[in-house]
Amino acid sequence: MDLVLPLMPVAIVLAGLIAGVVLWGLANLTGRGKPGTAPPDTLTVDMFHVHDGKIVDFDAGHCARDGTPVKALESWQDLREWLGPRFGALPQDLPDLAPDEQRRFPARNGADRACVVIDRAGAGHRVRLIDPQVPSPQERHDARYRLAYKKVFRQAVETAPCAICALGQGDRILWRNEAFRALSETDVADLLAAVQNPDRVGGQPLALSDPANGRTRYIKPTLKTAGENRILYASDVTDLVQADSLRSSFIQTLTKTFADLTIGLAVFDREQRLVLFNPAMLDLTGLPAEFLSARPGLLEFFDRLRDNQVLPEPKNYATWRSQINDMIESAVDGHYSEAWTLPSGLTYRVKGRPHPDGAIAFLIEDVSDEISLSRRARTHLEIRQEVLDRVEEAIAVTGPNGLVVFCNRACRDLLGLDPDTSFAETSFDDLVASGRQRLPDDEFWTALALTGGRAGSEAVLGQGGKRPLHARMEPLPGGFAMLSLKPLPNTDPVSA
Numbered sequence: 001m002d003l004v005l006p007l008m009p010v011a012i013v014l015a016g017l018i019a020g021v022v023l024w025g026l027a028n029l030t031g032r033g034k035p036g037t038a039p040p041d042t043l044t045v046d047m048f049h050v051h052d053g054k055i056v057d058f059d060a061g062h063c064a065r066d067g068t069p070v071k072a073l074e075s076w077q078d079l080r081e082w083l084g085p086r087f088g089a090l091p092q093d094l095p096d097l098a099p100d101e102q103r104r105f106p107a108r109n110g111a112d113r114a115c116v117v118i119d120r121a122g123a124g125h126r127v128r129l130i131d132p133q134v135p136s137p138q139e140r141h142d143a144r145y146r147l148a149y150k151k152v153f154r155q156a157v158e159t160a161p162c163a164i165c166a167l168g169q170g171d172r173i174l175w176r177n178e179a180f181r182a183l184s185e186t187d188v189a190d191l192l193a194a195v196q197n198p199d200r201v202g203g204q205p206l207a208l209s210d211p212a213n214g215r216t217r218y219i220k221p222t223l224k225t226a227g228e229n230r231i232l233y234a235s236d237v238t239d240l241v242q243a244d245s246l247r248s249s250f251i252q253t254l255t256k257t258f259a260d261l262t263i264g265l266a267v268f269d270r271e272q273r274l275v276l277f278n279p280a281m282l283d284l285t286g287l288p289a290e291f292l293s294a295r296p297g298l299l300e301f302f303d304r305l306r307d308n309q310v311l312p313e314p315k316n317y318a319t320w321r322s323q324i325n326d327m328i329e330s331a332v333d334g335h336y337s338e339a340w341t342l343p344s345g346l347t348y349r350v351k352g353r354p355h356p357d358g359a360i361a362f363l364i365e366d367v368s369d370e371i372s373l374s375r376r377a378r379t380h381l382e383i384r385q386e387v388l389d390r391v392e393e394a395i396a397v398t399g400p401n402g403l404v405v406f407c408n409r410a411c412r413d414l415l416g417l418d419p420d421t422s423f424a425e426t427s428f429d430d431l432v433a434s435g436r437q438r439l440p441d442d443e444f445w446t447a448l449a450l451t452g453g454r455a456g457s458e459a460v461l462g463q464g465g466k467r468p469l470h471a472r473m474e475p476l477p478g479g480f481a482m483l484s485l486k487p488l489p490n491t492d493p494v495s496a
Contacts, residue, residue: 046138050076050094051124079127085148086141087116094118094125114141163219163234166226171196174229183234187219191234194221205237263365270358272298272328284348284364285310298328298360310348312340327352331360339367347371393486394469398453400479402428414438414485428453431483439469439485448473453481460488 049057053076073079080090087105095103095118102119106112114131131137157164163180165173171192183191187208194206205218218241222233258265264281268274273295282289286308296304302324305311330336331352340348349367354360385408388395394411398404404419404426412418415434419426429449436445444459451457451473458472469485476482 046129046136048073048079048127048129049121049124050079050127053077053094055079056124076125076127082145083116083129083141086112086114086144090116097125161236163236165232165234167195167230167232168228171230180234191219191221191232195223195232205241263363265361265363266292266301267355267359267361268298268301272360274298274301275359281364284366299324302327309343310340311342313343328360331362339371393484395485396431396483397476398428398431398481398483402452404428404431405480411483411485435471435483439463439471441471444471448483453483461485 047059048055055073055075055078058073073082076094080092084090086107086109088108089105091103097103097118097120099120102117105116105118107114114129114137117128117130119126119128129137129141131140134140158177160177161179163177163183165176165180168174173188180188190206190208205220208217208219209215210217216238217236218238220235220237222235224231224233258276258278261278261280264284265276265278266274266281267276274292274297275295277292281287281292285305287304291304302311327336332354334352334354336350336352338350340350342348346366346368349365351363352360353363389409391408392410394408394414396404396407396411396415396417404417407415407417407419415431415438417426417431417434432445432449435448436442439461441459441461444457444461447455447457453473454475456472456474458470461469461471463469467487467490470488472484472486474482474484
């Protein structure tokens with residue numbers, strides 16, 4: 001012990017000298033070359049081995065200092081997306097290279113000495129990230145990658161059309177984007193007041209008045225929690241509010257119009273469920289409002305119409321459903337239009353029309369009065385025709401268009417004309433030609449042909465042994481004209 005103690009200072013000095021020599025040697029080993037030159041490539045290269053588009057292996061540079069992956073890269077597309085912002089010319093798919101061939105892709109920035117090199121590695125590819133400026137190219141690139149995307153995200157938020165701000169304690173504004181800075185102090189105060197008291201607006205857009213033009217803008221505030229702070233989004237929904245107002249006004253107008261219509265309207269959606277009906281449908285069909293409001297299906301709707309005797313009695317109940325299906329198919333094609341004569345004596349005109357997205361609309365109109373008037377008019381015409389057919393005098397009427405619109409039986413028998421059964425229309429010239437042939441009198445028929453029946457004319461026409469006829473052309477109101485051929489009284493003394 002007495003010998004060791006005097007030697008302790010010497011041992012400490014020698015240990016220090018040895019440590020200094022070791023540190024100097026390590027410094028020379030890692031810093032060989034000229035001052036400022038990069039360390040060997042083995043310290044500045046990260047390699048990825050890709051096979052069939054998948055990353056099958058990578059070196060330690062792909063991990064951070066704690067051994068965890070900095071970014072999850074599984075395929076060439078992931079690697080390309082990760083490297084793309086810095087090395088923009090990377091191919092979509094890895095190229096087919098010769099064994100000794102390689103492709104080099106420098107960084108976009110000329111001051112950046114990093115590059116990506118792709119070459120063959122057995123049956124796959126080797127992708128090397130080379131950056132001589134740092135010991136870990138991957139860590140530096142990942143930091144640049146994240147910084148670039150942070151700038152993109154910051155720019156996206158800054159230029160967003162929606163006003164955005166970050167709120168701290170006491171709703172103090174920590175940050176705001178360009179759109180939020182454009183708001184006036186009054187608008188900001190109103191927005192913050194709405195955030196502090198949500199019941200004030202009740203979830204509805206906040207109405208803000210623009211002092212510049214006096215118009216009202218509608219802002220929808222949305223508040224989201226972000227850690228200890230909150231993010232306020234203020235979206236301008238003026239166009240949406242105005243569009244909704246116009247839509248509501250339009251619906252109210254349509255509702256009033258439908259309510260005043262005397263035609264029943266029922267609209268079924270693509271699932272054949274009733275989605276819209278008007279009060280006239282209730283009046284015409286007698287169906288209860290509760291039933292229609294329950295959105296019945298088409299077949300159920302027509303079943304209830306049949307129960308209420310609002311459908312014509314089917315001739316065969318066994319084919320009832322097929323008849324209804326045929327009617328629905330016709331409505332889908334837009335061709336259904338029928339008149340229903342009901343057991344009650346009423347007549348309904350029913351039309352089916354297709355609507356967008358597979359919807360169908362049925363319109364029901366009470367045409368009983370129209371049908372009654374039509375039938376009455378037709379009956380009157382038939383009686384008038386029967387009366388005129390029993391008159392001995394032959395009568396033909398021409399219209400302003402120069403066509404024969406009517407002639408009685410005596411005229412048809414005398415002149416051989418029948419406009420009602422002929423496919424071709426009978427003209428005034430046809431009437432004159434037939435009269436000239438059956439009752440020759442050149443002067444009379446020529447005068448009629450020249451005037452077109454617009455001037456009065458009369459003559460006595462012989463019939464070759466029969467009683468002569470008194471012919472008269474007489475203009476009528478509205479451009480009509482009437483030709484009458486009346487037998488003269490029999491003046492034979494013997495016959496008298």
